[in-house]
Amino acid sequence: MVDFARVQKELQECNRDFQVSGIKVMPKGESNLAHLLGTIPGPIGTPYEGGSFKIDITLPDGYPFQPPKMKFATKVWHPNISSQSGAICLDILKDQWSPALTLKTALLSIQALLSAPEPDDPQDAIVAQQYLRDYQTFLGTARYWTEAFAMTSSIGVEEKVQKLVEMGFPEDLVRTTLENVGGDENLALEKLCST
Amino acid sequence: MDSEDDDLYYGSGDDEEVEDGGEEEEEPDIASPVSCNLQKQYTILAEEAIKQFQENDISEVSNILSDSRALACTLLSRYNWDISFVFDEWFGNEEKVRDSTGISPKQKSVESAVYCKICLETVENNENVYTASCGHRFCADCWKSYVAVSINDGPGCVTMRCPEPKCKAVVGLDMVELVASEVDKQKYYQFLLRSYVDSKRNLKWCPAPGCELAIQFDAGDSNNYDVACDCGYKFCWNCTQESHRPVECETVDKWIKQNNSEAENTTWIMAFTKQCPKCHRNIEKNQGCNHMTCGRPCSFEFCWLCLEDWRAHTSRVCNTYKEEEEKSKEATRVHLDRYAHYYERWASNHKSWQTALADLEWLRNERIKKLANVQAEPEALLQFVLDAWIQIAECRLILKWTYAYGYYMPPEKSDKVRFFEYLQSEAETALERLHHCAEKEMDKYLNAGKPLEDFKDFRSKLAGLTNVTRNYFENLVRALENNLSEVEECVDYEKRNLPGSLDILTLST
Numbered sequence: 001m002v003d004f005a006r007v008q009k010e011l012q013e014c015n016r017d018f019q020v021s022g023i024k025v026m027p028k029g030e031s032n033l034a035h036l037l038g039t040i041p042g043p044i045g046t047p048y049e050g051g052s053f054k055i056d057i058t059l060p061d062g063y064p065f066q067p068p069k070m071k072f073a074t075k076v077w078h079p080n081i082s083s084q085s086g087a088i089c090l091d092i093l094k095d096q097w098s099p100a101l102t103l104k105t106a107l108l109s110i111q112a113l114l115s116a117p118e119p120d121d122p123q124d125a126i127v128a129q130q131y132l133r134d135y136q137t138f139l140g141t142a143r144y145w146t147e148a149f150a151m152t153s154s155i156g157v158e159e160k161v162q163k164l165v166e167m168g169f170p171e172d173l174v175r176t177t178l179e180n181v182g183g184d185e186n187l188a189l190e191k192l193c194s195t
Numbered sequence: 196m197d198s199e200d201d202d203l204y205y206g207s208g209d210d211e212e213v214e215d216g217g218e219e220e221e222e223p224d225i226a227s228p229v230s231c232n233l234q235k236q237y238t239i240l241a242e243e244a245i246k247q248f249q250e251n252d253i254s255e256v257s258n259i260l261s262d263s264r265a266l267a268c269t270l271l272s273r274y275n276w277d278i279s280f281v282f283d284e285w286f287g288n289e290e291k292v293r294d295s296t297g298i299s300p301k302q303k304s305v306e307s308a309v310y311c312k313i314c315l316e317t318v319e320n321n322e323n324v325y326t327a328s329c330g331h332r333f334c335a336d337c338w339k340s341y342v343a344v345s346i347n348d349g350p351g352c353v354t355m356r357c358p359e360p361k362c363k364a365v366v367g368l369d370m371v372e373l374v375a376s377e378v379d380k381q382k383y384y385q386f387l388l389r390s391y392v393d394s395k396r397n398l399k400w401c402p403a404p405g406c407e408l409a410i411q412f413d414a415g416d417s418n419n420y421d422v423a424c425d426c427g428y429k430f431c432w433n434c435t436q437e438s439h440r441p442v443e444c445e446t447v448d449k450w451i452k453q454n455n456s457e458a459e460n461t462t463w464i465m466a467f468t469k470q471c472p473k474c475h476r477n478i479e480k481n482q483g484c485n486h487m488t489c490g491r492p493c494s495f496e497f498c499w500l501c502l503e504d505w506r507a508h509t510s511r512v513c514n515t516y517k518e519e520e521e522k523s524k525e526a527t528r529v530h531l532d533r534y535a536h537y538y539e540r541w542a543s544n545h546k547s548w549q550t551a552l553a554d555l556e557w558l559r560n561e562r563i564k565k566l567a568n569v570q571a572e573p574e575a576l577l578q579f580v581l582d583a584w585i586q587i588a589e590c591r592l593i594l595k596w597t598y599a600y601g602y603y604m605p606p607e608k609s610d611k612v613r614f615f616e617y618l619q620s621e622a623e624t625a626l627e628r629l630h631h632c633a634e635k636e637m638d639k640y641l642n643a644g645k646p647l648e649d650f651k652d653f654r655s656k657l658a659g660l661t662n663v664t665r666n667y668f669e670n671l672v673r674a675l676e677n678n679l680s681e682v683e684e685c686v687d688y689e690k691r692n693l694p695g696s697l698d699i700l701t702l703s704t
Contacts (some may be wrong), residue, residue: 009315064313065344098360099334100312105360191606 002063005011014104016101024186025057025181026193029168031104034059037167038107039186042150043115047142051150053114056105067097068106077118077138077145079128084152088113091122095142160185164192172183235430238411238420242388245398245409249391252278260285265369269296271275272353272387273365276392281654291370297357297364313337313358313489323647325356325373330365341373342366347377402435403428412530418676420444427590441675442596450599454538467528471495472502528635537602541595547630554634555584562641579658583633586661590626594619600675616676622667628658 011033014025028035038055042048054073060066070093072086080089091102092109122128131138161187165175169192178188222243240248255278256267273296276405284292293299309324310317311334316551319336326332333341337358345352345366351691357364371383392409401408420433421440430437432446435452470478473495478487480499487505489495496505507553567574597619604612637657640650674681 001313006313006315013315062344067338075694088509096360100331100358101360164350 001061002034002059004033005057006064010104011036014102021104021108023104023111024190025103025107028188036103038094038103038187039051039133040107040111040114043111046115047139048078048114048146048150051076051146053150055110057103064099064102067093068103069093070106070110075125075145076114077132077142078114079117079122079124080113081127082124083127084124085122089121131139160188164188236413236419238413239425240398240409241412242407242409245388245392245560249276249388252276256281263369265367266298269298269367272390272394274402276391277394295363297327297362299328299364301328309334311337313341320579327364327370329357329359329362329367331357331359332362333358338370342371342374343376343379346371346375346383346386350389352383353386353390379424398433399435401426401428402430439596439599441594441672443601446599446603447596450541450602453534467531469499469502472497472504510572533604533606537598541598543601544591544595544598548588548595551584551588551591551630554580555588558584566637566641569643569646570640570650570652578635578656579661580637583629583661584655586665587626587630587633590622590664591627592694593668593672594623595627596624597671611682614679614682615675618667618671622664622671625660625664625667629664631655632657632660651664 001065011025012023014023018024022041026039027033027039028037036057036059038057040053040055042051044055045094053076056071058069058074059092060069071088071172072081075082075083075086085142086189088110089111090113092106117131119128119131127138132142150173156178160178164178165171166188173195174188177191178185180188180191252271253264253267259282260267260270265424270281270285270292271278273292274284291686307321308317308319309321309332311324311332311555313333314337316334318465323335324332325338341358342352342355345355354367356362358633368387371380392400395609397413398409398411400406401410401424403424403426406424406428408424408426410422410424410432412420412422412432419439419440420431421429422432423429431439431444431447434447436444436447439447468479470476471478471489471493474489474493476489476493477488480487480524487497487499489497497503500560543572563574563580565575565579566580597615601619604615636653640647640653656675
């Protein structure tokens with residue numbers, strides 16, 4: 001079984017220094033802690049700057065002795081992340097995982113991966129090709145995807161509502177919460193989770 | 196009445212009529228199967244023996260480095276269980292070795308309370324905190340889980356590292372013995388043993404299911420890799436397929452791939468079957484007229500030639516020739532016919548070989564006693580029957596593989612092909628006679644109810660046939676292993692002695 005005592009501690013610790021790291025982990029539903037949603041801000045100085053990227057997290061039974069399963073829930077254009085499925089090619093999520101790592105350190109590593117792509121070890125061959133052959137076009141596409149999919153302000157209210165409803169919250173509650181926080185999807189999610 | 200006479204008599208003449216020759220011999224002839232004629236180049240090792248080897252290696256390294264067994268074990272598994280490799284590396288650049296395995300002198304912990312980075316708890320009691328050689332401390336419970344998960348993840352656990360990210364320290368035998376459960380410890384030892392055998396170039400596990408023996412092979416000059424494990428399985432040590440003399444490992448690999456390839460099946464279906472025009476099941480027509488009736492529940496009636504509905508069918512539609520279609524089908528059919536020819540014989544000998552093995556077991560366990568009873572002979576004197584069956588099994592296996600050899604020969608009827616087919620048919624005929632005698636004629640003596648007068652004739656006939664068959668197969672194996680080089684010598688000889696061959700050559704240039 002997943003060591004939920006540890007997961008609890010991790011969540012507290014991670015969300016405590018949210019102001020510094022910008023990294024957040026929330027339970028997806030209220031029933032258990034095996035499904036989580038992480039959020040990382042796009043690193044400054046990259047085409048992902050300004051975006052807020054959601055990471056879908058599933059904890060296997062052997063967690064923390066087995067690595068957490070993580071993939072992008074937000075569409076992203078990056079050589080080591082599948083533009084189709086959001087699958088992430090990162091060693092610490094596979095054979096280099098160590099139980100002394102945490103969800104937060106893993107998310108930090110993903111954030112670092114956004115800053116430093118490794119096109120020689122690609123997850124998405126098409127993106128990697130573009131990165132190597134036509135870097136300018138790559139930057140453009142990556143920026144466009146960030147604006148289209150990862151920026152809260154660019155999403156219409158209906159889309160935000162739909163997203164939150166898909167996460168398993170009742171529609172009425174979602175609408176009132178979004179209104180209360182001034183349309184900020186992340187804050188709304190945080191509120192929904194804590195109620 | 197001299198057993199040596201047997202050898203002389205049968206050994207010298209392949210063409211002698213055995214039935215007539217066996218009159219005087221009483222002593223059973225000890226036939227030795229083809230592959231046992233060669234000196235054994237291998238040793239069969241049980242788990243205990245391998246453990247002993249491994250233990251000796253660990254002790255040697257541990258003694259010479261004057262350090263713990265665990266450290267020796269870590270180093271050995273890092274360097275492929277090669278003692279000299281360990282020493283070369285260690286004495287060449289100890290720092291590098293220490294760095295890559297994270298082996299450093301243990302640091303004494305000074306803090307009384309330790310924050311375990313796995314369970315995120317602070318552990319007050321230093322007794323409950325363990326560390327690998329690197330000094331990274333984790334609590335005992337987390338170590339237990341970490342080691343247990345790693346062992347149950349499989350053979351990779353022998354190179355388990357410290358849980359601290361990026362730390363290279365190997366978690367070795369000492370930690371496993373400290374924290375693992377009894378069951379997990381046994382698993383770990385098993386993986387350690389496996390890694391030992393896998394690393395040793397002259398050691399391989401017997402591939403037979405359930406067999407736990409390993410075979411140590413000491414390469415000699417010969418290319419014969421046949422080994423017989425104590426479990427009864429005979430295999431080629433080089434490619435770990437079943438024994439396949441006289442065919443080379445590469446040919447066997449090609450042949451097996453060919454047999455497995457779905458493509459060959461598909462071509463067969465294409466060439467020999469047609470689909471029912473209604474339900475599209477593949478139908479092979481093996482006899483009868485062209486009025487086909489598909490199997491139930493379809494029951495559609497159609498013409499085999501033009502595939503039209505039989506009731507609407509008229510000869511006018513049917514007799515128009517579609518040339519292209521037929522030609523390509525013909526080419527496929529020829530290629531396939533050839534493959535089918537060799538495959539059928541290969542498969543049939545495979546089956547015979549397996550039946551012979553089963554028969555041999557049955558004989559050994561039951562029927563030999565019955566035969567001894569009925570014919571009032573001591574079992575020891577019936578060895579010739581067992582020898583005959585051992586020979587049959589050997590020969591079936593060899594014969595089976597000569598068909599794979601045949602398939603890969605150039606399809607033109609060259610001298611080599613003719614010579615090969617000659618040797619093969621000689622050997623096959625001899626084997627059929629032996630098999631018949633050992634199977635059908637023996638029944639008579641088994642079911643007689645009382646000792647028969649002519650049992651001694653049967654003895655000499657069967658022993659003789661065993662010998663003759665062995666000779667034929669030795670010839671066949673030798674010839675194929677030399678790649679039928681006799682044929683070339685023969686052709687060269689003819690060329691050299693051809694009168695006027697030089698003149699013809701001059702004229703033609």
